[in-house]
Ligand SMILES: Nc1ncnc2c1ncn2[C@@H]1O[C@H](COP(=O)(O)OP(=O)(O)O)[C@@H](O)[C@H]1O
């Protein structure tokens with residue numbers, strides 16, 4: 001699959017001047033690493049993804065859990081969350097720029113805003129799917145509230161939590177790049193856009209490959225964890 | 235062959251005593267009086283079963299003993315202390331699967347002891363004994379997903395037994411199993427219980443099962459329920475395989491059927507079946 005894609009890319013590059021060849025792209029990317037000019041951008045992007053994801057997790061997991069456990073919160077938030085899905089989160093980016101100014105802060109906020117929803121939704125679904133006898137068991141064995149969460153809810157929900165983490169990471173990543181396309185001081189998205197503006201096609205394609213690789217590797221790693229958890233649960 | 239009203243058996247401090255307990259869910263017009271008034275006691279070392287029509291309040295009664303529900307009237311006391319919440323000396327087994335699917339059998343059985351704060355070696359030692367007792371030796375490292383329904387229930391029973399409860403509370407523990415499995419596990423439970431002899435409050439809708447296992451069978455009336463009759467099962471113990479075909483067994487079974495049928499018909503109309 002991957003090999004086929006690269007072959008197709010190589011083929012297209014021979015047919016069009018607007019497509020840089022894989023070899024050119026890779027070497028342009030290597031140059032950026034060699035002269036160190038890429039690190040500022042790589043850092044900015046990864047920082048925004050990490051901060052955005054962490055904020056989304058810190059808000060999304062507890063909120064999703066609360067919505068799943070409380071009938072009242074469920075009744076209030078279910079329609080809100082469903083409605084929010086219809087609105088592209090990215091339209092709020094200008095407002096975030098107003099608040100945070102151009103920089104990592106705005107990209108992080110964008111990532112957090114976008115990633116909080118999938119994390120919340122999968123957590124809520126996970127809580128609701130729990131065998132209703134388990135909370136009853138927890139009560140009959142006099143588990144403390146903390147033990148009930150750590151020994152019953154978290155392990156019982158581990159697969160949904162992992163799905164939330166994986167999707168949340170992807171969404172955070174996507175939104176940081178999109179935000180960087182709009183307005184940023186640094187970032188791989190900005191770098192790719194600049195390369196496009198200067199018609200530096202090898203660099204543009206090189207950055208795109210790097211972004212794809214980061215997304216792919218991150219996802220595969222999380223997916224592997226998810227599968228291991230799944231096997232354990234059998 | 236039976237004595238009406240268990241009130242006269244209310245006894246010593248060490249008993250599990252029901253003192254005029256009742257439970258009404260909700261208030262006002264939307265309220266349901268599930269249990270009207272139950273008095274009685276589970277004497278030391280006795281196996282008591284409760285039968286009655288579906289929805290009459292059997293689970294409610296059990297949950298009140300387990301401290302999961304607070305009676306709206308009267309008190310349950312264990313060892314002279316009023317039950318105000320779940321106690322360390324009671325353990326519950328539920329009808330549906332309540333195993334923790336991410337844990338091994340060993341860690342499932344040790345779960346209650348782990349929560350109690352017992353060190354690993356101690357809780358595993360006792361869990362291994364219970365696993366052997368319920369016939370799951372060799373499955374210590376399996377996960378519930380690899381076990382049959384009957385084996386999962388045995389895990390739940392072993393987990394409860396590992397707590398060494400003064401009272402074992404079982405709410406139709408074999409209700410979700412097929413007939414063959416439930417008879418087989420019923421026999422095993424009896425063997426185990428004959429060794430441990432803790433008090434058991436056992437809910438079932440299977441009258442034959444109730445007669446086979448119990449010292450006393452409490453027949454509950456339709457909702458709002460009272461204990462309509464306490465039937466003493468005077469079959470000798472241990473009860474070997476042929477027990478089911480003893481004439482006395484049949485007599486007790488018929489008697490219980492007659493009692494329960496009347497109550498089931500009150501809930502569901504004539505010709506209704508139990509549970
Ligand atoms: N939490 C509850 N809230 C309201 N009604 C309940 C609740 N639990 C049980 N009931 C009602 O109480 C009655 C007895 O229920 P239950 O004890 O489960 O019966 P059984 O176990 O004998 O089938 C039923 O009518 C049931 O609908």
Ligand SMILES: [Mg+2]
Pocket residue numbers: 292293294405
């Ligand atoms: Mg019930």
